[in-house]
Amino acid sequence: MRPWWLFVMAWRDSRRNRGRLFLFISSVVLGIAALVSTLSFGYNLREDVDDQAKELVGADLVLRGRHGIRDSVQAMKAFAGARRSEQKSMASMVFFPRSQSSRLVQLIGLSGDYPYYGTIETKPASAAMEFRRKPEALVDQTLMLEFGVRVGDSIRVGTIDLVIAGALIKMPGRNQVSLTVSAPVYIPLRYIDSAGLERKGSQIESEVYYQFKPGTDMSKLMDTLGPDLDSEHVRYETVEIRKERMTRAFKDLSQFLTLISFIALLLGCIGVASSVNIYIREKIAGVAVLRCLGLKSRGAFLIYLIQVLAIGMVGSLLGAGLGVAVQQVLPMLFKDILPVEAHFRLSWPAIGEGIGIGTAIALLFALPPLLAVRKISPLNTLRLAVEPPAADWDGWKATVYTTVFVFITLFSYAQMEKLGKALVFTLSILGAFLLLAGAAKLLMAAVRRFFPGRWNYLWRQGFANLYRPNNQTLILVVTIGLGTTFIGTLFFIQQLLLDRVNILASTDGNMVLYDVQPTQIAGVRRLASEMKVQLVDDVPVVAVRVASVKGIARDDDGARGRNDTRVTYSDTLRPAEKLVAGKLGPPVHSPRDVIHVSYDDDAAMSSGVQIGDQVVFDVQGVEITTVVGSIRHLERSPLRQGILFPSGVLESAPQFHIVTAMLRSPEASARFQRSVVQQFPGILVVDLALVVNVLQDILGKIGAVIRFMAGFSMLTGLIVLIASVLISKFQRIQESVLLRTLGASRRQVLVITMLEYFFIGALAAVIGIGLSMTFSMVLAKFIFEAVFVPNWWVVGGLFAGVSLLTVLIGLYNVRGVLNRPPLEILRREG
């Protein structure tokens, strides 16, 4: 036997099965398309970052500090002759006289000619430079639309009025989402001081931008300047640092997307395994004849291996082509999320990887059923077996399964770069797979064991189809179940994030007033009472510095402010707080009393403190020695302060209050906000309803990307489902025709099919939803630190959707049998 003959036979044998072979391909095409598109996107993004890094930073070097950059640093010799711009940013309220409304914004004071690379896009374009010379401002275009203001209108910031010079469209290094969230308003730097906004305790972030003379060797400069800046505790960023940081961040993003694509591919591979299994089952007679005629078992195996390899490659090529097309969509989807402009380029390494990985994994998944070909006996020519030969657990099979496991682990390791995580990922998929397969087997065994022999024929036939030879129960439950798991998890997590914000808004009030000075408290209360606004809570906040923990002094790391923290005081716990260990400290009456502070569990863990430890706080220069008396757990809340003092210690320290209010309508909210800002200019008002809206918008945008990628899995699941059902059609058709010949009505065949596919779809949906709820619960606890409460509408919708879809596809499958005479079908399919 010549090797080419195997290829000839593989080709000949495929002739009458090409339609079916196309179904195998279709299962992996989308997975490979997703993989190629995400890999290409990753490669391209890396190039985009390289090309655009300078424009992203806007300068050669940026210095950053929370309390400004010390003059001694700015006077360093290295900065002599460099162009310099300065920026200060802070949260502040801005009042729009035209709409008589106000909003918390990111107020940014800018001086100099920044950016030195790239441009600030404004409308009109000239406004980007002009606003710095006049009492003018640049306002984020979304904010302008939101408040119905136009260029030429004025805004009030603190005590000064400025004219809007232009709408801010794009800022170097910032994406659309970050602009929407922070709602930036740019004003000339000098007005930050004159607006009276810089008060003690204000959180102001300073940045100084430098452009060095052309031809300056930045890496050489940073060799000497970097250590000097480090020793001064100044944070800094160069184009190279930004490039590295972004490359890392984008690598994470593209690896995450690649993993999602990989799941689609795996799902498709399960489809391939299922299709090959059925295909081989149909080939038993042919292989037995060839074996009779003298073909060795290896030859028979190779004929089908060649076929699978060829269709795998065709599928990979089709997938790669589709992936290149999809890749053009990704930059559009990421437009608002990415700070760089993503461009489309053909990425040959990504295409190569996609084709290689796709073909390899499709082949690996096809191998277990293919290996059964070796065991087909020539005796089948005399006595035809219905089922493929029992898959002996030989060395080859064990090797294939091990290789599949190693391949998935290695691939996920390449994406996650942590072996532990990669193993968890692989084991989770394996666990889900085994659970679904186990449930399917259990269902078959249970139906067989407790077969409802007294039920009417249609129900009995529908049930029996679940376990009879050629049944599709196992493969359909696994593929539909995995697809449901993935889609369900996505839904639940998105819902979890939105619910968390909504719960926040409903329990703690839907408006938060920050920076309320003690002198303003009475005024705010009076205003609230006049406007019939219910104030929900009032938490005093004192800015302190941790001086020492357990007798070990904490270094003052200056500008970094790592030891700066905010504390509150009270003798009782708030509803969202729960004591985990120890006792809440008693009120302090005399300087000799021990001050027992309470740490929240997160703060205790990050500071490494336990009950009984001594912690010394520096409160405006006065050292206060305390003992950790209790640990408590806090739900996320705008009022959350990690460290709680007893009363009698901090009452006279400089402080501000956070007050929450419950507003009944958006109009009432706007009225109250306006009055607060007008009467108390320093108070920051956060409308949680607005935050929820913004968050919904962001989640919507991120969700769109994830849904798009997850769509590949959903579609793959659907194709696998259709393919599995269609392939089984070739086996079931004779049976349905026989039923029709024996006089079964159209309705009876429909009901039998409907029942069979409903049981399969419902079981897969139940397990898939159960798994997705488990995964969501784990993710909620360990990643999002939240309690997962399932949305039963989503659960019901998923169950109904998946079951219905399965039934519909099943019914579509038998439509031919119902609409044509039995003999015509037998002739056509025979």
Added chain:
Amino acid sequence: METILKVSNISKTYRAAGRVLTVLEHISFSVETGSTMAIVGPSGSGKTTLLGLCAGLDRCSDGSVQLNGIVLESLDEDERAVMRNRYVGFIFQNFQLLPTLTALENVMVPMELRGPAFAKDSAGKGVREMAKALMGKVGLEDRLHHYPAQLSGGEQQRVSLARAFAGQPRILFADEPTGNLDAETSEKIVQLLFELNREAGTTLIIVTHNLELAAATQRIIRLAGGRIVDDHEKK
């Protein structure tokens, strides 16, 4: 005369549902080269099992089968496949043509499987030409590129005959060759089978219910309950 097949005291048992089922018991006979023989008996008497064991499609539980001087029990499955390809031809009741191959390709397969050393006959004809010639002999020269599904039952069995003789086997096993055909077609097929067999000088062993067909052979072995109850040879 030379013995092509020697069956020595073979038995075949199966294990089913925890019980041991004996299908054949202490069967012995020899077949001479170029002779024709029929195995007859009622359903379940073990005819097809005996054919499978003689053709090296299965292993006996006890005893031994020698085909062309080769002890089949000493061969593994792949070695038996090579042996079948070299020396054995088959004809089945349900034709067993490969549905994805054309009629001509079905006939070519046994020759192609033999590899390059057998790619040409003594007259220098290639595999395709030899197959075409065989298709001509069975009267299907105008059906070369038809798929099995496009042929009638009789035509399919004729292709099957051409395929059986394509490998120039030393022994031909036919399992109910007329079982799926009507009387008229059966007669033609039997005629063709014996004609080709005579021409090729092949040993022919037929398993059949059809006593008329059996009577056309030189020797009839009758099986009942897995044992030989009669072995009758025409003088």
